[in-house]
Amino acid sequence: MEKQHVFDQIPDYLDGNLSKSEASVFEKHVENCADCQKELEEMQAFLNVMDKEVHTPSDKLKANFEAALEQEKQHQRKVVQLKSKSSSNWTGNVLKIAASIALLVASFQMGSLFQQRKVDASIAQLQDETNQMKQTAMLSLMENQSASKRIQGVNYIEEFERPDEAIIQALANRLLYDENDNVRMTAFEALAKFTSSETVKNTLIEALENEKNPSIQVAVIQALVQIQEKKAAEPMKKLLDKEDTQPFIKDQIKAVLPSLT
Known part of the structure; x- marks a missing residue:
């Protein structure tokens, strides 16, 4: 194994699908192989980013991941086929994580929207009640026996757009x-x-x-x-x-x- 890269085992290792003996051999190889260590770190970094940042999953996510990995393999001038089952399993988990996070964010945003609508409705009701009070005061003043009070009531029109x-x-x-x-x-x-x-x-x-x-x-x-x-x-x-x-x-x-x- 020391003469051959283990790129195709990285997804299974990260998913915990390797047996103890396989994981031990994998880890020993990575310790002595700079290329495999680099590949492992990049995949771990990618997963960490998904844990911290929210991206809406799309149909292009799997294709982009595999294209980036293929480019890295070409750079190393090694042709290593990813096991379709392992790759699909790992990237599938990434998609599930992203979808879950997106769902949580959507739920939070929906809750915020409903809360804002509730606040807006309360403000509108308060404004309506205030206008009703102003109108009542205005009409009452305009019926007052005092001319100065009636003028005051008329001038209340400034309160109404x-x-x-x-x-x-x-x-x-x-x-x-x-x-x-x-x-x-x-x-x-x-x-x-x-x-x-x-x-x-x-x-x-x-x-x-x-x-x-x-x-x-x-x-x-x-x-x-x-x-x-x-x-x-x-x-x-x-x-x-x-x-x-x-x-x-x-x-x-x-x-x-x-x-x-």
Whole structure:
């Protein structure tokens, strides 16, 4: 054996398939053969890497291993056929190890995914509850007897990136029916940020027909012209015909009306 390499026995040795006497002879040969010792160390290193690192097993793993081993044999200018049974057994064990590790990692990742979804759901629920509390506080303040509290409630709109229909309608009611000019102006300023809403557009048109405060009238006219709301033309014409409409309001309407007709 000392004159012949034992490459083909390495997989069986690593798998513990050699008898005690065969293992003893193998070990003595390796101690005196640098080539076989090198081959044994490389295979042991490969197995150690598989124990520490996770790779998803593929159909190419066995082919890559045998190709690398064949290249090493050619380098040594020795043609040594691996025993198909031993090689298959050893590499099969490697594949099993890699598959087991991959399964563990997949299980861990799946568990992490489910946990993250649970956390996300909890956060979403908390945010929803917080928004509900803010909305309740806002609507309550807008019904307060104090004008300053109603203004505070209207300004709560800053807490909502996308207010729902209930909030929009509450703001519309402040603009259309609140007895305080400052509250109505504040409500208009809040609604003007959401002019893409049909409810807001209709509210502004209704406010244009009924509003008596000239400052709010001008602000509403400018907002409707800015969004080019064609339905605002008729209410503007009616304002032109009213005797109590302020002259500067009529001038404003005459300047912008052509752009809506």
